Amino acid sequence: MLFEKLPREKVFRDPVHNYVHVQHRVILDLINTPEFQRLRRIKQLGVSDYVFQGAEHTRFAHSLGVYEIAREMCDNFVNNYPTQTPGDGLWDDAERPVVLCAALLHDIGHGAYSHTFEHIFDTDHEAITRAILTDSHTNVNKILRGVGPEFPEMVASVINHTYPNPQVVQMISSQIDADRMDYLLHDAYYTGTKYGLFDLSRILRVMRPYSDGIAYEANGMHAVEDYVVSRFQMYQQVYFHPVSRGMEVILFHLLKRAKFLYESGQFESGFSPRLLVPFFEQTFNLTDYLKLDDGVLNTYFTYWLDYPDSILSDFADRFLNRRPLKSVTFTDQTAYLLPRLRDLVASAGFDPHYYTAENDSFDLPYDQYDPASANPKTQIEIMQKDGTLEELSTLSPLVAALSGRATGDKRFYFPKEMLATQDSNLFSPIYEKFQHYLLNGGLIDPHFND
Structure with missing residues (x-):
């Protein structure tokens, strides 16, 4: 397998990792492909910069960070746990090429505005990542084939x-992996929050291979525990922020309206988004997909500000000029109020199919392994001095309190105009009735004025 080193190490400056060290020709060549460079034009946190203005970092920076953490893992393993005999469960550094390439390329299939785009056009970034790796027409595939004919599939x-x-799999994808550790640190840095900070150096120091995957030495358990809590806090305070979710609803409904206008033959030719047509028609191929990024969509949204369809132009304005929908939380017990709230939104002149939405965001901070579940998680194992393994939550009361408990909420989104006062010249009786339902239904919560 050809995985030659560069004559001189190349480094990328990074505010989280200080330097990202590139030591192999293949890694540098992959970074320089058009498919990877496209990640510079896709924000890591989608619309979160509407709440945390510094959060404009990219999938490109994150992917380099995941590569760097994986590289440090390999260095730690080969220095401290090198294999001595076949099957001893220690580290075989022949795995380094596949680890580094998988770490670098794990997100290469993410599309414009990532998850929101996926939901409206039914794309799958992981499937597209695999296609980019294995399609013989991509630059990435040609470089990977230079390592070995089977290497892209590996x-x-x-x-x-x-x-x-x-x-190898757990280094890239598990409940504590290079991907999660990097996005927590980068996202905390760029959002200006401290929730996602944890001791990366210590975790890498106590991480070790064993026959069934990755474990952590007992004297480093508290660093791992801190990581789990940090992840929990980032989801609650950053990833599930109600205003970010409100902007995602606007983006979703903006694309939904554009799709409807196209499918119903109402899109005027001068405004037709040519690069989106294959997605409207569900005929897109990999080349079509790779032409899109956040900037392309924003350009179309700018054109649509002047579109004669009032819903499309309004949502373009709401998205580009940060006019988020308002929200309140609801539960299974209060969900019966939502149809009446939608009726009042409609009575005020807003199409409820576009101007209302239900959004739920829940995360499992940590989960014990359950082979019977639909998507079993790889649990975090703590290795004792005698070599025995203990699952993390059995040792940590703090992690046990989070284990198996989904956290998050359900929100009902509606136009902020529905909170208009009597002093406005709008339909005040409708607005008063709407607010009456919010108050008496117990839907108002502490986040209401966020």
Whole structure:
């Protein structure tokens, strides 16, 4: 397998990792491909910069960070846990090429505005990642084939969680992996929050391979525990922020309206988004997909500000000029109020199919392994001095309190105008009735004025 070193190490400056060290020709060549460079034009946190103005970092920076953490893992393993005999469960550094390439390329299939785009056009970024790796027409595939004819499929199998070495898979995808550790640190840095900070150096120091994957030495348990809590806090305070979710609703409904206008033959030719047509028609191929990024969509949204359809132009304005929908939380017990709230929104002149939405965001901070579940998680194992393994939540009361408990909320989104006062010249009786339902239904919560 050809994985030659560069004559001189190349470094990328990074505010979280200080330097990202590139030591192999293949890694540098992959970074320089058009498919990877496209990630510079896709924001890591989607619309979160509407809440945290510094959050304009990219999938490109994150992917380099995941690569760097994976590289440090390999260095730690080869220095401290090198294999001595076949099957001893220690680290075989022949796995380094597939680890580094999988780490670097794990997000290469993310599309414009990532998850929101996926929901409206039914794309799958992991499937597209595998296609970019294995399609013989991509630059990435040509470079990977230079390592070995089967190498693209090997890297793709890591992304697909089918690679035969569980150590490699868990380094890239598990409840504590290079991907999660990097996005927590980068996202905390760029959002200006402290919730996602944890001791990366210590975790890497106490991480070790064993026959069934990755474990952590007992004297480093508190660093791992801190990571789990940090992840929990970032989801609650950053990723599930109600205003970010409100902007995602606007983006979703903006694309939904554009799709409807196209499918119903109402899109005027001068405004037709040519690069989106294959997605409206569900005929897109990999080349079509790779032409899109956040900037392309924003350009179309700017054109649509002047579109004669009032819903499309209004949502373009709401998205570009940060006019988020308002929200209140609801539960199974208060969900019966929502149809009446939608009726009042309609009575005020807003189409409820576009101007209302239900959004739920829940995360499992940590989960014990359950082979019977639909998507079993790889649990975090703590290795004792005698070599025995203990699952993290059995040792940590703090993690046990979070284990198996989904956290988050359900929100009902509506136009902020529905909170207009009597002093406005709007339909005040409708607005008063709407607010009456919010108050008496117990839907108002502490986040209402966020």
